[in-house]
Amino acid sequence: MSLKVDISFKLNGVARSATVPVETSALEMLRDALGFTGTKYGCGEGECGACTILVDGASLNSCLLFAVDCNGRDVVTIEGLDAEPKAEAVKKGFVDKWAVQCGFCTPGMVVQATHLLNQNPNATDAQIRRGIEGNLCRCTGYVKIVEAIAAARDAAPREA
Amino acid sequence: MTIERYVAPETLEEAAAILSQGGATILAGGTDLMPQVHSGKLKFKSVLMNIRRVGELQGISMQGGMIRIGALATVTDLLTSNVVREKLPALTEAADQFASDQIRNAATVGGSLCNASPAGDVAPPLLVYNAEVELVCKPDSGMKVRTLPLAEFFTGPGRTRMEPNELLAAVRVPVPKAGYVARFVKFGTRPALDIATISIAIGGVKKGRALHEVRVALGAVAPVPLRAALTEAVLEGKALDAGLIDQVAAAARDEIKPISDVRASAWYRQELVHNIVKRMLTDVAQG
Numbered sequence: 001m002s003l004k005v006d007i008s009f010k011l012n013g014v015a016r017s018a019t020v021p022v023e024t025s026a027l028e029m030l031r032d033a034l035g036f037t038g039t040k041y042g043c044g045e046g047e048c049g050a051c052t053i054l055v056d057g058a059s060l061n062s063c064l065l066f067a068v069d070c071n072g073r074d075v076v077t078i079e080g081l082d083a084e085p086k087a088e089a090v091k092k093g094f095v096d097k098w099a100v101q102c103g104f105c106t107p108g109m110v111v112q113a114t115h116l117l118n119q120n121p122n123a124t125d126a127q128i129r130r131g132i133e134g135n136l137c138r139c140t141g142y143v144k145i146v147e148a149i150a151a152a153r154d155a156a157p158r159e160a
Numbered sequence: 161m162t163i164e165r166y167v168a169p170e171t172l173e174e175a176a177a178i179l180s181q182g183g184a185t186i187l188a189g190g191t192d193l194m195p196q197v198h199s200g201k202l203k204f205k206s207v208l209m210n211i212r213r214v215g216e217l218q219g220i221s222m223q224g225g226m227i228r229i230g231a232l233a234t235v236t237d238l239l240t241s242n243v244v245r246e247k248l249p250a251l252t253e254a255a256d257q258f259a260s261d262q263i264r265n266a267a268t269v270g271g272s273l274c275n276a277s278p279a280g281d282v283a284p285p286l287l288v289y290n291a292e293v294e295l296v297c298k299p300d301s302g303m304k305v306r307t308l309p310l311a312e313f314f315t316g317p318g319r320t321r322m323e324p325n326e327l328l329a330a331v332r333v334p335v336p337k338a339g340y341v342a343r344f345v346k347f348g349t350r351p352a353l354d355i356a357t358i359s360i361a362i363g364g365v366k367k368g369r370a371l372h373e374v375r376v377a378l379g380a381v382a383p384v385p386l387r388a389a390l391t392e393a394v395l396e397g398k399a400l401d402a403g404l405i406d407q408v409a410a411a412a413r414d415e416i417k418p419i420s421d422v423r424a425s426a427w428y429r430q431e432l433v434h435n436i437v438k439r440m441l442t443d444v445a446q447g
Contacts, residue, residue, distance in 0.1 A: 003163050022166045022208055025194060045195040046263055047353055058236070058265040064194045065266065066187060068166060069210055112261065133352030134260025 007071035011036075012080025020067040027051045029067035030077060038078035038107045042136070049135030052108040052115075053077050059115040061134070078107035087114040089155045093148035101139030109135050113149045117156075125150055164206045172216040172329060175209065176298035180325045184209040188232060189266040191259075192275045217270070217329060220244060229331045231270025238282070239264065247335055250285040250342035250361055257281060257346045260353050270328045273313065276320050276384070277355075283385035284361035285344045286310050286331060287377035294330040295322055307332070314384035337373075339365045341447065343440045346379075347432055348423075356380045357424045358432045360412075362395075362440055369399040369445065376437075381418040381429055390415045391437075400445040409438040 008017040011034070020029050030036040030053070039062055042050030046061040053062045054076040081087035090113045093099065100106050109132060116123055116131035123131060128149045129142070137145060163185075169175040178184055184207040187193055196202035211217060217232040220241045227243055238244050238255035245252045258264055258281045272282050273293065291310040296303060310331070313320050322328060336342070342363030348354030359379035364371030374395045376388040391412040398404050413434035420426045 003166060005166050022163045023197065023204065044198065046191055046259075049260065049262060052262055059262050060266050061191070061262045064189075064191045064263075066190050066194070066210070068168075068208075069187070069190065069212060071168070116261070130352075131261060134262045 005068045005071075007068055009070045009072060010074045012076055013083075018067070022066075022068055024067045025063050026053070026055075026065040026067045026070055026075070027062040029070070030062060036077050036079055040104055040107060042104070042108075046134075047136070048105070048108075049112060049132075050105055050108040052111045052135065054111060054115060057115075057118075059112050076111075078111055081111065081114060084114065086117050086152070086156070087111075089152035090114050090117065090149060092155070093151035094145075097144050097148040097151055099140060099144040099148035101137075105135060105137040105139075109137065109145060113152065117149070117153055121153065121156060123149075123153060128153070162206075163204050163208045166208050166210070168210040168213050170213045170215065172214055172296060172327075173298065173303055175211050175214050175327055176296050176303060176325075178207065178209055179327055180298045181207075182324065183207055186211055186274075186327070188212055188268045188271045189234065191263050191267045192271055211327070222335070223332075225335050227333045227335060229269050229333065231268060231328050231330055233269045235259070235264040235267050235269070235272070235282070236261075238269065248285070248289055248333060248342075250288060250344040250363065251282065253344040254281045254285045254346065254359075254361075257344075257351060263353075269331060273310070273331065274320060274322065274328055276314050276316070276318050278317055278383055278385060279356045279359070279380035280385060281346060281356060281359065281379070283310070283314070284359050284377035284379045285342065285363075286333065287385060287387055288342055288344075288361040288363035288375045289333045289336065290375065291331050291333045293328055294332060295326040296329045297323065297326045299325065305329070311387050316383045336363070337365050339367065341366045341371070341444055343444060345436050345440055347436060355423065358418075358429050358436070360433065360436055360440060362437070362444070364395070366444070369401070370397050371395060371400065371444065372397050376412065378412070378416060378433065380423075381416040381433065386416070388412055388415050395441075400441060405438055405441045405445065408441060409434045412437045 002021040040050035042048035051062040183205040187210045346359040364374035394411040418429040
């Protein structure tokens with residue numbers, strides 16, 4: 001029986017409490033305990049980016065994050081990006097540019113692309129490619145995904 | 161062993177006191193710990209200590225003639241630090257080539273060094289910049305700090321001279337002298353998320369056409385990130401012409417005894433070191 005720890009944190013803007021086994025990843029907690037299944041389990045070792053979430057505004061692989069380490073932090077998953085204009089633009093870009101095939105990488109891609117454009121609203125196409133280097137897609141060949149993120153960038157008024 | 165206690169101290173003294181009781185697994189960014197536990201390479205001790213909330217371990221700052229990089233500084237912190245970019249550009253370069261954005265946002269400098277991978281990306285530039293590590297412990301009522309040159313820190317893959325009751329608190333790097341130039345090159349099959357096939361850092365004070373106080377550090381060619389003393393001796397203080405560059409490149413190739421593994425054969429690693437040292441020094445000579 002593994003040790004369980006009580007934590008409280010903000011999930012998609014709402015205060016949450018959870019009791020988590022100490023060795024559990026944030027990904028397991030989100031998907032299995034809290035039912036937020038938009039975040040995907042891909043490789044489990046930080047190579048594929050399907051599990052990307054935002055914690056205190058930075059994108060992280062939730063499979064490498066200990067759930068206990070969410071205590072006191074601000075966690076945002078794909079489900080929490082609804083109200084965010086940048087994320088809306090990214091999602092529209094993915095639809096308009098047909099950047100979704102099987103869709104498994106898409107939540108992680110959208111979270112990472114949103115983070116990228118929040119950090120660098122005028123990211124060049126080369127910077128977009130670098131920005132998603134931690135996200136694997138086995139369908140699209142990335143061309144449509146880069147176009148989708150570039151469309152989201154171009155949809156916003158240019159920032160100085 | 162299963163974890164019996166989880167602690168998240170907020171001060172260095174608390175963290176050191178917990179370590180002095182023995183048997184704690186240290187959690188910082190988690191990017192190495194989680195896969196190591198899952199693969200069975202590492203077993204949890206009875207206490208899991210999350211040090212991420214310890215204030216004294218955060219941040220990058222100038223203190224006198226030293227740049228202090230807190231153990232919890234992330235690779236993204238390195239990449240975006242103006243002090244690092246201005247004074248230690250080869251370290252910025254290594255941070256830029258480190259894994260992916262998601263991992264850079266979590267992985268810490270202290271964790272990277274304590275995991276002591278022979279292919280760790282931040283070790284070669286830190287060796288070239290003559291970094292030292294600050295190790296703290298609390299054997300009795302008082303805190304003890306010792307510093308160790310990074311060149312003496314690594315003892316083998318995953319092994320260091322850090323005692324079980326010690327915590328790596330910071331890396332301290334002397335501010336390089338005026339005229340100091342340094343380069344870092346990592347070679348892998350793709351830039352992102354690849355473990356280095358080999359990596360090379362070279363630094364020295366450039367006077368006229370020569371490099372002085374030269375340091376050369378190599379990653380992924382030995383059980384530890386390595387200072388290449390014989391190569392340094394060939395390079396030291398001599399005019400960087402084509403003949404010398406050839407001699408240095410040959411010395412570097414002959415100095416290392418790499419292994420063959422999934423990433424490359426020993427022969428290929430030696431050729432890479434030869435060719436990339438040559439390219440780097442040609443760049444330094446022209447710069």
